[in-house]
Structures are given as structure tokens and as C-alpha cells.
């Protein structure tokens with residue numbers, strides 16, 4: 001069979017036309033977002049983001065200035081009041097993970113307080129925020145952390161999102177992280193306040209955080225954002241190589257960070 005030259009030319013031109021369209025489509029779909037979905041460690045991602053001149057979404061978020069020295073007396077007083085009712089004793093109520101007994105005469109008050117956070121707030125307020133805990137890990141979970149030195153592990157930013165969290169549960173979580181993590185691993189703790197309206201989570205908390213022995217940053221989101229967006233706001237400012245997202249009412253055991261990173 002003989003193909004006429006003009007048919008041949010038409011076939012060639014159509015193919016060429018499609019090739020050009022394919023290249024254009026490829027060019028537009030493979031923009032730099034494909035580069036950024038690459039699985040990279042935190043440090044590398046920060047460098048990538050710096051190259052990207054676009055303003056980060058965190059620009060709308062007002063970040064607290066730390067180590068500001070002028071403390072207004074009202075905030076100081078509110079914080080002192082909160083701290084006066086808080087036990088920091090390592091061997092205080094609830095030590096070694098034990099429960100506390102509440103007098104039956106306080107039953108009605110206890111049930112009323114329960115409604116605030118849907119857990120036994122009265123018990124939480126009695127339990128020391130700096131209590132000791134046993135090692136709760138199951139035998140399957142217990143690996144030998146000695147095989148890798150802390151020095152070889154990457155730094156961690158811990159990100160905690162909360163909305164109207166109770167004072168004592170939040171502090172207990174922070175203390176458990178601070179005193180049960182190797183300091184060299186802990187780059188920082190980042191708290192994201194997802195638009196709470198309880199007064200103790202605003203200025204008194206900001207002031208309290210400045211006095212903790214590790215870097216703690218707090219961001220008060222200007223509107224209710226939900227857990228995932230709030231976590232992203234935290235990851236935007238995190239400096240650690242590894243990001244660890246924790247709940248706001250937790251206590252961690254001694255080797256948690258070391259073990260997670262191994």
C-alpha cells in the first residue's frame with residue numbers, strides 16, 4: 001500500500017501538535033509544589049521555604065514576643081493566684097501515678113467541675129503538676145535505649161494545640177516533657193492556642209512560660225482554626241529537625257523521645 005506524501009505530512013503534523021500540547025501540560029502540572037512534597041527533614045525544608053519568596057501562611061499569626069521584661073502587675077497577680085493553688089511537689093498528691101481521693105462531701109462540686117473539660121478537673125487540680133510516674137511501657141515497648149546515644153539523635157520540636165485546656169493538665173504535660181526529656185534533644189515546645197477564651201490561657205500563661213527552663217513559644221491564633229491548621233501553624237515556626245505533635249492533656253514517660261527517635 002502506498003501512502004500519499006500529503007497524508008504522511010498530516011499525520012506527522014498532528015503528532016507534533018499533540019507532543020507540544022503534552023509538553024505544555026507537563027510543564028504546568030510539574031510546578032515547584034512537586035519539589036516540596038519530597039520527604040525532607042525539617043532543617044532542609046526551612047531552607048527550601050526560604051528560597052520560596054511567597055509569604056508564609058503564618059504571617060497572619062501574631063507571635064508572642066518572648067523575654068519581654070515589663071510585666072504588668074495585673075498579670076503577675078493573676079498568675080500568682082493560679083500558682084497558689086497548684087502543687088509542684090514531686091512527691092505530692094498523685095505521685096507515682098496514683099489516684100487521689102475526693103471527699104464525698106465535694107461530690108456535687110466535682111460533678112459540676114467535670115463539665116468544664118469532660119474529665120475530673122477537681123482531681124487534676126489536686127494532683128501535683130510535677131509528680132513522679134512509673135514506667136508504663138509494656139515489655140514489648142521496652143527497647144534498649146543505650147544502643148544509640150542521645151548525641152546522635154536529631155533535635156525535636158514538640159507542638160501542642162489546645163482549646164480551653166485546664167491549667168493543671170496543661171502544666172502537667174509541660175513538666176513531664178521538660179523533666180523527662182534529654183535537654184539536648186528538646187529544641188523547643190510550641191503551644192498553639194486555638195482561640196481559647198479562658199483567661200488563664202492568655203497573659204498569665206504567657207508569663208509563666210517565660211519562666212520555664214526550656215524555650216517555649218506560644219501562638220494565640222486570631223480565630224478558631226481546628227486541630228490540623230493549628231498544628232500547621234506550629235510546624236511553620238518549628239526549628240527542630242523532627243516535629244512531634246502531642247495532645248494538651250498528656251504526661252510522658254522518661255525515655256519517650258529517645259525511643260521514638262531510635
Ligand SMILES: *[C@@H]1O[C@H](CO)[C@@H](O)[C@H](O)[C@H]1NC(C)=O
Pocket residue numbers: 088089090130179
Ligand atoms: C520538678 O521535678 C523535677 C524532678 O523530676 C525537679 O528537678 C524540679 O526542680 C521540679 N520543679 C519544680 C518547679 O518543683
